Amino acid sequence: MLRLEGVSTYYGPIQALKEITLEVEEGAVVAVLGANGAGKTTLMNTISGLLHPRGGQITFEGRRIDRLPTERIVRLGIIQVPEGRQLFPDLTVAENLRMGAFVQRDHRGIKESLERVFAHFPVLMDRRGQLAGTLSGGEQQMLAIARALMARPRLLLLDEPSLGLSPILVRELFTILRTLNGEGTTMVLAEQNSHMALTIARYGYILETGRIGLAGKSEELRANKKVKQLYLGIRERSPMTPRGGGESGGA
Amino acid sequence: MRRFILWSGALCLLALAPLFLRSYTLYILNMAGVYLVATLGLNLLTGYTGQLSIGHAGFLAIGAYAGALLPAKLAVPFWLSIPLAGIISGLAGFILLIPALRLTAIYLAIATLGFGAAVAEILPRWTAVTGGYQGMKVPKAAFLGLTLDSDVKLYYLALIIVILMILLARNIVGSKLGRAFVAIRDQERAAQALGISLTKYKASAFFISAFYTGIAGALYSFVVGYISPGEFDLAKSLLIFMMMALGGMGSIPGSVVGAVFLTFLPHWLSGFRGLQQFIYGAALVLVVIFAPYGIWGFVRRWTMPDKLQRLPRPLRAVVEFVRG
Numbered sequence: 001m002l003r004l005e006g007v008s009t010y011y012g013p014i015q016a017l018k019e020i021t022l023e024v025e026e027g028a029v030v031a032v033l034g035a036n037g038a039g040k041t042t043l044m045n046t047i048s049g050l051l052h053p054r055g056g057q058i059t060f061e062g063r064r065i066d067r068l069p070t071e072r073i074v075r076l077g078i079i080q081v082p083e084g085r086q087l088f089p090d091l092t093v094a095e096n097l098r099m100g101a102f103v104q105r106d107h108r109g110i111k112e113s114l115e116r117v118f119a120h121f122p123v124l125m126d127r128r129g130q131l132a133g134t135l136s137g138g139e140q141q142m143l144a145i146a147r148a149l150m151a152r153p154r155l156l157l158l159d160e161p162s163l164g165l166s167p168i169l170v171r172e173l174f175t176i177l178r179t180l181n182g183e184g185t186t187m188v189l190a191e192q193n194s195h196m197a198l199t200i201a202r203y204g205y206i207l208e209t210g211r212i213g214l215a216g217k218s219e220e221l222r223a224n225k226k227v228k229q230l231y232l233g234i235r236e237r238s239p240m241t242p243r244g245g246g247e248s249g250g251a
Numbered sequence: 252m253r254r255f256i257l258w259s260g261a262l263c264l265l266a267l268a269p270l271f272l273r274s275y276t277l278y279i280l281n282m283a284g285v286y287l288v289a290t291l292g293l294n295l296l297t298g299y300t301g302q303l304s305i306g307h308a309g310f311l312a313i314g315a316y317a318g319a320l321l322p323a324k325l326a327v328p329f330w331l332s333i334p335l336a337g338i339i340s341g342l343a344g345f346i347l348l349i350p351a352l353r354l355t356a357i358y359l360a361i362a363t364l365g366f367g368a369a370v371a372e373i374l375p376r377w378t379a380v381t382g383g384y385q386g387m388k389v390p391k392a393a394f395l396g397l398t399l400d401s402d403v404k405l406y407y408l409a410l411i412i413v414i415l416m417i418l419l420a421r422n423i424v425g426s427k428l429g430r431a432f433v434a435i436r437d438q439e440r441a442a443q444a445l446g447i448s449l450t451k452y453k454a455s456a457f458f459i460s461a462f463y464t465g466i467a468g469a470l471y472s473f474v475v476g477y478i479s480p481g482e483f484d485l486a487k488s489l490l491i492f493m494m495m496a497l498g499g500m501g502s503i504p505g506s507v508v509g510a511v512f513l514t515f516l517p518h519w520l521s522g523f524r525g526l527q528q529f530i531y532g533a534a535l536v537l538v539v540i541f542a543p544y545g546i547w548g549f550v551r552r553w554t555m556p557d558k559l560q561r562l563p564r565p566l567r568a569v570v571e572f573v574r575g
């Protein structure tokens with residue numbers, strides 16, 4: 001569905017993405033993992049057309065999109081849930097959702113999307129008259145996703161949706177993402193929270209300072225020693241030796 | 252129904268006003284109408300779309316000269332010259348789109364400042380057309396054989412234009428266009444990510460804003476009867492800006508209140524020559540401190556406290572301007 005080939009993106013003279021090659025199959029959830037500053041947001045913005053790559057090419061369903069302006073890409077069905085939610089704080093929940101359907105023309109379709117969104121996020125239904133800026137962090141993230149759904153995404157780009165959420169809310173969020181994927185929405189999920197991301201993703205890419213360091217099926221990545229250490233925070237248990245010596249820590 | 256009665260009452264009062272008011276007061280009211288339309292224009296750009304401009308006197312000048320020159324030199328009928336002046340000014344508005352798309356708020360402010368200064372420089376030098384520094388006499392507006400040669404007749408012209416422009420502004424604000432403006436003002440990045448084209452909607456905002464101010468300029472030329480380049484200076488740009496900020500950014504009633512109030516203020520203060528600038532400055536500071544949503548926001552706080560939160564963030568463009 002989406003293919004990046006040798007994509008390089010720059011901020012002025014600084015190269016933030018170095019020849020990224022990546023593929024997203026229809027119906028899949030693909031995780032893009034990496035530490036702060038690895039280039040996840042840059043990658044998302046490059047796919048969205050908010051940034052244009054200086055090298056390489058991006059195709060969506062066989063069609064080149066890397067020179068298209070964002071509004072055209074949105075119309076093709078690639079919608080981003082930006083990092084930090086970026087809601088319209090002075091607009092109500094309902095108005096924020098309406099903004100999500102900005103490029104949508106058909107009124108029946110908008111109504112249907114709204115019903116679907118409220119079915120997924122009943123809390124937003126209760127709060128639809130409330131200003132977005134007064135929602136809790138979790139509700140704001142739900143609204144950010146709901147707003148993106150109003151645009152009827154075929155490919156949803158999620159940039160660190162779990163950022164700043166409590167573990168319970170993170171679990172709730174991932175349950176919803178799994179449901180949405182089950183209903184047919186393809187997703188690219190950028191996360192530092194690799195553990196959760198790899199539980200719902202089919203495939204994962206690990207970004208290291210703008211380069212793809214490692215790629216593979218989720219199970220493979222989860223079993224990989226280096227990934228475990230660096231991204232999952234799991235250390236291989238070595239036989240404990242009470243006083244120094246031994247191979248503590250693991251290489 | 253109560254609203255309807257209220258509005259028809261207000262309209263009747265406005266329509267009958269010339270029976271009670273002196274010609275001089277009517278003249279000031281006509282000027283208030285001019286500034287009201289210009290302030291609406293600036294508010295759509297700065298208050299609603301978040302694009303700072305301190306060069307709107309340039310559009311006022313373009314509208315004024317177009318409104319005067321089209322009938323004088325090209326024999327364009329007067330009823331057509333006013334909208335044409337708006338369109339010419341609107342097209343000039345696209346000049347500012349270039350800095351608006353590339354640069355941050357502070358550079359846009361400087362670019363608009365430069366635009367205002369450039370218009371003020373070109374007008375007197377283009378002697379053959381504009382009459383140079385001396386300025387030019389504006390032909391009397393005529394309509395269906397009726398010559399608008401008195402303040403009363405001009406009052407009705409101004410009233411009609413003001414009402415049309417307020418209704419148009421209300422429509423714009425409530426439409427998809429208006430929602431795109433507010434989205435760009437509040438979250439430019441997110442707006443873009445939702446498929447709102449910055450180019451398209453900023454271009455619309457600049458065109459509409461310059462169109463409004465151009466119409467105001469044309470009306471100005473007919474109300475004053477004589478125009479010269481010196482009137483369209485930075486002070487005038489700042490005056491329109493003050494009317495918007497004082498009345499309430501991102502508010503149509505605010506534009507009305509701000510423009511009318513600041514048009515009348517110097518006449519009320521005419522006894523305090525020399526103190527005027529001080530009073531202006533102090534008034535702006537007081538408003539920023541005590542009524543950050545402008546006079547209109549202040550009024551609404553007492554009349555509809557629950558709706559206050561719905562007002563757009565105050566002076567946002569100014570804050571961005573200061574931060575760069």
Ligand SMILES: Nc1ncnc2c1ncn2[C@@H]1O[C@H](COP(=O)(O)OP(=O)(O)O)[C@@H](O)[C@H]1O
Pocket residue numbers: 011014016034035036037038039040041042043
């Ligand atoms: N607007 C920008 N200008 C210059 N450099 C930037 C900009 N945004 C991000 N970068 C740099 O690009 C790299 C990748 O950043 P980013 O994509 O935000 O990473 P992540 O989302 O993974 O935290 C970082 O080194 C960051 O400093």
Ligand SMILES: [Mg+2]
Pocket residue numbers: 040041042083159160
């Ligand atoms: Mg990021």
